[in-house]
Each structure stands twice: as structure tokens, then as C-alpha cells.
Amino acid sequence: MAAPQLSSRLPKKIDERVTNDAIRDEVGKKYFGFSDMASGSWAGGEKAQQKVDIAERMRSAARFKDLEGDIMQRQIRSSIESSPSFVGPKMPDAGGGVFSGSLFDAAKKTLNWEARRDKQGNLAVYPLPSGDMGGTYEVAGINDKYHPEAAKTLRDLPPEEREAYALNYIVKYTEPVTSKLPETYRPFFQDLAFNRGPTGSVKFLQRAMGLKDDGVLGPVTLDKLKQENPADLMRRVSLEQLNYERQLKAKDARREKFYPGLENRVMNRNAAFGQFRASA
DSSP states (O other), rough: OOHHHHHHHHHHHHHHHHHHHHHHHHHHHHHOOOTTSSHHHHHIHHHHHHHHHHHHHHHHHHHHHHHHHHHHHHHHHOOHHHHHHHHEEEOOTTTSSBBBBBHHHHHHHHHHHOBBBBBSBBBBEEEEETTTTOEEEETTTTTTTHHHHHHHHHSSSHHHHHHHHHHHHHHHHHHHHHHTTTTHHHHHHHHHHHHHHHHHHHHHHHHTTTTOOSOOOOOHHHHHTTTTTTHHHHHHHHHHHHHHHHHHHHGGGGGGGGGGHHHHHHHHHHHOOOOOOOOO
């Protein structure tokens, strides 16, 4: 009696597997830019790797949904107000004002996320811990490895003059990216480009859109950007950075202690700059 029962279940199992494979293939092609099932590379083994890639991205997406819940709670606590003239949110700042949408004001947020201050409230110079990979010292995220001249200038400036210099440096350093982007994206990518470098920020953008990640903000990337929903795209870019940060800590155990802070930074950026507001 057992054999007929087993055989009667087999067609259903086969149908389920075929359906699941079809769904996965469609997801891979539509959302991740994978090759068609009929292509030679797919038949030659690429399909197996793409299955792994899809599964990994879906696991990451599930994790990011948890982070989005935290982001929403932060937004509620921060009392975000929409603006009729700017396609980003107004965010209360430490001085009791709101985020105007200007890149200079966005740079103030970046600086406050990065900075350590002395007893007088001025930007402090501080040594970097082992495993940071950013050099030996830093001032508000401007370190002597990736920003050697700016870091030295900040270190040598009178403390009360450091903030103005740092703000202008953030705006200028990220300008190769922000100057090419629509206004909607500029504050978000200014902070990302400062945090992970101009080339790195473009790579995260390209990966989020399923493009080749060459780090060049050229016509193909900009044309694809026009087809995207800004809020959704910035969330996906945030997810790409989180995937990158997780890969770094998996390769180097010394980076484990830095991951919570980096995750928090990604969440703060998305909460502050990632929510699209249509102009009135």
C-alpha cells in the first residue's frame, strides 16, 4: 500500500519543484539581470551560481526588512516634516532647525555622525584603533590614509577653525558624484561617497540597479537611474553596502567590532536622506 501513496505524491513534488524553479528564474532575470535560461552560459553552469546569488540576496533582504523597521521608528521619534520645495525630508538638527536639503546642511549631518569633539565642542583629532584600516588618526571621518592632505590640515588648524574646513571638504570631495546626480539623490550619495569613497558609492548604486559595477557614473548608469523609484533605489543601495560590510567582517575578524557602528550609519543615512518627497 505504501508504494502507490509514494508514487501519487511524486507528480505533486515534481510540479512544485518546476514551479519554484520557474519563479526563481524569473526573479533572477527580472530583478538581478541574470542571463536567460536558453543562453549557453546558463546551461554551462552559471545557473547554479545564480541560484546561490538569489538565495543570498533574499536572505539579506529579509535582514534589511528588520533594519527598515528600525529606520521607521527613528523617523517617528525624529518627527520628520515634509517640505513643499525639496524632495527630501526635513530632519531636526542639534540646533533646533531642520534639514533644508542643501548639500552643506547634509554635510553637517555627515560631520556630526563622524565627529568626536573636545570639551569646547570643537572637532577633535583622535587616533584610530587597530583594524580600522583608515590610517593612524582621523578628524570627523577625514583620516590620514585616504585624505592625507586634508587630515594634516585639520590636525594643524586651530580647533575652532576645523569645522568650517571639514564641511567644505566633504562637499568638494564628493562633488564628482553629487554634481552628476538628480537633486533627489544628492544628499544621500554625498554621505555615501564620503563614507565609502566616490567610486565605492557608484559601485553600490550600479549593483543595486543590476549594472556592471565599474564605479564610473557614466551615461548608462545615469540613464538607468531615470527609470528608478528614488526611495526604493536608495534602500537597495543601503542593502548593497550592508552586504559589502558583512563580507569585509567575514574576511577579517578584526572588523567585527566595527560592524554595528557601520550598520547604524547606513540606517541613519537612509532615515535622514533616503525618503522621497515629491515636490508640490
